Amino acid sequence: MSLYFFLNIASLSIPLLYSFEKKMYFIKWWKQVFLAILITATIFIIWDVIFTEQGVWGFNEMYLLGVNIINLPIEEWLFFICIPYASIFTHYALKYFFPNIGLSRKATTYISIGLILLLGVVVLINFDKAYTFYNYSLLIVILSFSVITQHKELQSFYITFLVILIPFFIVNGILTGSFIEEQVVWYNNDENLGIRIGTIPIEDIGYAFNMLFMSILLIEKFKKTSPSHHVKA
Numbered sequence: 001m002s003l004y005f006f007l008n009i010a011s012l013s014i015p016l017l018y019s020f021e022k023k024m025y026f027i028k029w030w031k032q033v034f035l036a037i038l039i040t041a042t043i044f045i046i047w048d049v050i051f052t053e054q055g056v057w058g059f060n061e062m063y064l065l066g067v068n069i070i071n072l073p074i075e076e077w078l079f080f081i082c083i084p085y086a087s088i089f090t091h092y093a094l095k096y097f098f099p100n101i102g103l104s105r106k107a108t109t110y111i112s113i114g115l116i117l118l119l120g121v122v123v124l125i126n127f128d129k130a131y132t133f134y135n136y137s138l139l140i141v142i143l144s145f146s147v148i149t150q151h152k153e154l155q156s157f158y159i160t161f162l163v164i165l166i167p168f169f170i171v172n173g174i175l176t177g178s179f180i181e182e183q184v185v186w187y188n189n190d191e192n193l194g195i196r197i198g199t200i201p202i203e204d205i206g207y208a209f210n211m212l213f214m215s216i217l218l219i220e221k222f223k224k225t226s227p228s229h230h231v232k233a
Contacts, residue, residue, distance in 0.1 A: 003063040004075035004184050007171055012082035015089035024096045026089055029219070032226060033088060036218035041080035044211055047134070048072060056130050056191045063184040080211075083171070087212050088219070090167075091160040102156035109150075111158060112143045119143075119206075122193075131192040131203050139206045142213060153220055157213055168208055172200050 019027040026033075049070055051057055059073050067074040094101055103111070119136045126132045146154045176199040177183035187201050195202040 002065045002075060003180070004059075004073070004175065005065055005078070007174060008075060008078040008082040011086045011167070011171055015086040018093070019089060024093060026092060026096075029223065029226075032219050032222035033085070033215075035222060036215045037081060037084045037088070039218055040084065040211060040215045043214075044080055045070075045072070045077065048076060051130065054130065055188055057185060057187045060182055060184055060186065062182060063180075084212060084215050086167070087164045087208075088215055090164050091157060091212070091216060094160045094163060095156055101159050103158055105150065105152075105155060108155045108158060109147055112147045112154065116140050116143050116147070126193065129191050129193065131187070131201070135203045135206050135210065138210050142210060142217075146213075146217075151217065151220075153216055154213070157216060161209060161212070164208075164212070165205070168205075169198070169200065172204055172208075173198050176200050176204075 019025075019030075049072060052059075052071060059076065064073045064075055069077060102108075119140050123133055123136050123140065145151075174180060175184045176187070176196075178199045183199070192201050192203050197205075
């Protein structure tokens with residue numbers, strides 16, 4: 001079994017098991033959750049294929065099964081299902097067990113506007129760095145949409161994302177070379193800021209935020225059209 005494959009399965013296993021827990025019973029939203037994840041995954045896989053072909057990042061065959069689909073290892077495809085599900089489950093579990101978790105609307109707006117302004121400067125200065133430019137440009141769009149619509153989910157996500165970052169740093173740290181001989185996923189530093197938290201490019205935090213919050217926005221939209229939308233999630 002490849003290391004990357006193992007990390008995907010290990011990340012998914014416990015959240016999926018606890019999705020059937022009787023009180024929260026998160027699995028009741030499986031249609032909305034997986035549809036949202038699949039839509040988001042489609043966008044990010046297209047992005048992934050292009051960046052892999054352009055050498056923005058790549059994969060170390062030492063840690064892979066050797067099965068590729070559209071020039072991406074099968075483990076990378078699984079990443080866009082396993083990691084989002086585990087992270088999204090964590091978000092909703094924290095909301096379920098701590099119903100008051102979250103920032104005020106005003107604080108959320110101020111933080112979002114501050115991030116938009118900061119990221120705007122970073123994007124303008126680094127328009128020639130593909131990962132930095134496209135990653136943070138998307139984050140600006142998502143944050144701007146959330147500010148304009150005053151989306152309530154962002155108020156809690158700012159807090160739950162900090163918790164999600166804990167397993168994120170462990171898994172992504174291993175993928176980028178922490179605790180192992182070589183990197184599973186390598187990055188071309190000419191296409192990013194070259195700033196790392198341990199072995200993790202700082203852009204990966206924005207990438208994770210984009211991928212997860214985009215899925216959560218879709219889940220909330222789909223839940224509103226569900227006959228059981230009034231059931232607490």
